[in-house]
Amino acid sequence: MCCCLEAxxxxxxxxxxxxxxxxxxxxxxxxxxxxxxxxxxxK
Amino acid sequence: MKDNPHNxxxxxxxxxxxxxxxxxxxxxxxxxxSALGLxxxxxxxxxxxxxxxxxxxxxxxxxxxxxxxxIGISHAGTFVSAILRLTGAEWRRxxxxxxxxxxxxxxxxxxxxxxxxLGRFDRFANIFVYGRLESPLLWDTICLSAYLLxxxxxFYLCLLPDIAACRDKVDGGTFRKWLWTSLSLGWHGDxxxxxxxxxxxxxxxIVLTLLVVTVHTVVSWVFxxxxxxxxxxxxxxxxxxxxxxxxGAAMLMIILAICRKVYGLERYLKPxxxxxxxxxxxxxxxxxxxxxxxxxxxxxxxxLTEDMEILDLxxxxxxxxxxxxxxxxxFIVPLAILVWxxxxxxxxxVSASVVILIGMWLERFLVVxxxxxxxxxxxxxxxxxxxxxxxxxxxxxxxxxxFLLFVLFAKFFPIIxxxxxxxxxxxxELEVEAMKEFLPGDASGxxx
Numbered sequence: 001m002c003c004c005l006e007a008x009x010x011x012x013x014x015x016x017x018x019x020x021x022x023x024x025x026x027x028x029x030x031x032x033x034x035x036x037x038x039x040x041x042x043k
Numbered sequence: 044m045k046d047n048p049h050n051x052x053x054x055x056x057x058x059x060x061x062x063x064x065x066x067x068x069x070x071x072x073x074x075x076x077s078a079l080g081l082x083x084x085x086x087x088x089x090x091x092x093x094x095x096x097x098x099x100x101x102x103x104x105x106x107x108x109x110x111x112x113x114i115g116i117s118h119a120g121t122f123v124s125a126i127l128r129l130t131g132a133e134w135r136r137x138x139x140x141x142x143x144x145x146x147x148x149x150x151x152x153x154x155x156x157x158x159x160x161l162g163r164f165d166r167f168a169n170i171f172v173y174g175r176l177e178s179p180l181l182w183d184t185i186c187l188s189a190y191l192l193x194x195x196x197x198f199y200l201c202l203l204p205d206i207a208a209c210r211d212k213v214d215g216g217t218f219r220k221w222l223w224t225s226l227s228l229g230w231h232g233d234x235x236x237x238x239x240x241x242x243x244x245x246x247x248x249i250v251l252t253l254l255v256v257t258v259h260t261v262v263s264w265v266f267x268x269x270x271x272x273x274x275x276x277x278x279x280x281x282x283x284x285x286x287x288x289x290x291g292a293a294m295l296m297i298i299l300a301i302c303r304k305v306y307g308l309e310r311y312l313k314p315x316x317x318x319x320x321x322x323x324x325x326x327x328x329x330x331x332x333x334x335x336x337x338x339x340x341x342x343x344x345x346x347l348t349e350d351m352e353i354l355d356l357x358x359x360x361x362x363x364x365x366x367x368x369x370x371x372x373x374f375i376v377p378l379a380i381l382v383w384x385x386x387x388x389x390x391x392x393v394s395a396s397v398v399i400l401i402g403m404w405l406e407r408f409l410v411v412x413x414x415x416x417x418x419x420x421x422x423x424x425x426x427x428x429x430x431x432x433x434x435x436x437x438x439x440x441x442x443x444x445x446f447l448l449f450v451l452f453a454k455f456f457p458i459i460x461x462x463x464x465x466x467x468x469x470x471x472e473l474e475v476e477a478m479k480e481f482l483p484g485d486a487s488g489x490x491x
Contacts, residue, residue: 038228
């Protein structure tokens with residue numbers, strides 16, 4: 001395995017960072033989608 | 044004949060507007076059992092995990108069984124609402140809301156079972172601080188978080204038009220009016236809003252289908268990525284997935300029958316719906332049996348000492364009663380009932396579903412405990428697991444709270460999706476036209 005990947009895997013808190021990134025991304029996407037739907041108006 | 048939309052809204056909001064003494068009694072009973080579970084949990088927090096039947100050998104028991112079971116039944120919503128939507132199964136319309144609610148309400152108890160099992164749930168933060176990328180527990184945390192968020196979002200999207208209908212047409216009192224107004228986000232149902240909503244729902248149906256396969260596979264990998272006998276199996280991912288659809292459909296059947304009876308929804312939840320769900324249960328019974336035979340036959344043929352000890356514990360030893368009860372409940376009884384058309388009546392389907400849920404809980408227990416009890420990893424003695432009153436109380440409390448959430452939900456929102464039924468009625472002519480495409484006739488535009 002390349003040393004960069006090993007270094008990444010061994011980084012403290014990398015698990016939490018990825019989990020946090022997934023959660024934040026989803027919350028942002030879903031929030032924006034709700035806003036987009038609510039703003040819909042017939043032209 | 045088209046239903047008068049007002050009557051449909053009136054029928055479907057009866058659970059909101061009318062409260063009977065039976066409702067209060069139900070809330071009281073379920074609330075009491077939920078409180079029992081909470082009390083047991085607080086007792087365990089104070090005294091530590093020593094009050095459970097878990098020990099140095101058998102480190103996982105009823106809590107992890109419940110974790111897998113609740114995650115399994117959460118599949119109901121995704122299967123019915125997302126997968127049947129994607130395949131164009133119009134008969135799904137009356138029960139998508141109930142199925143999505145099962146998903147939403149079961150996931151917290153699934154995830155919560157892990158926290159209970161930890162003993163000190165503040166230690167949950169360690170998965171974020173110290174979690175390693177190679178850890179199936181971290182994959183589990185990420186996938187379950189994504190699944191919970193996505194299911195909540197999907198549920199809200201599908202509920203949105205009905206929230207607006209309640210806001211406009213139902214007299215539910217000050218608090219509920221405020222709740223509906225806040226949650227409806229000014230929904231006015233014009234063509235552009237509907238188009239955007241349909242698009243979002245279609246995309247989320249695909250996302251959720253992918254997520255549900257991922258979640259159940261990753262939950263199974265918590266077991267199979269170890270090299271313990273009975274767990275280290277390549278079939279465990281599909282096995283858990285089949286079990287999830289199986290138990291989810293069974294739970295949905297029970298919830299629908301109760302709602303039909305209690306809220307007078309015979310007009311909307313017809314015998315044909317139960318008959319079709321019954322066919323799905325029949326297919327899943329056969330699929331479950333196939334997976335089970337494939338799993339155990341492979342282990343038996345391998346004849347590895349550690350594997351054979353686990354098989355012996357299950358077939359003839361301390362877990363044999365549970366094992367054979369599982370086979371009866373998950374295969375023999377459901378097959379005997381559901382293989383006949385008359386068996387796929389409402390009563391037949393519900394009976395089979397109750398038996399299936401008992402069997403599937405036993406199956407989850409038999410995945411978790413016998414492998415840990417086996418002597419191979421711990422040096423020469425077979426462990427014993429005797430769940431304590433604390434574990435059973437928390438389990439009963441979890442199930443009670445799950446049903447309680449459902450009962451309370453029906454007091455605020457319609458349990459059948461009125462807008463999807465209206466959409467279904469509007470789509471009748473489109474469906475007839477679509478059918479003509481599949482039947483012999485003009486092939487204009489399709490030949491080269």
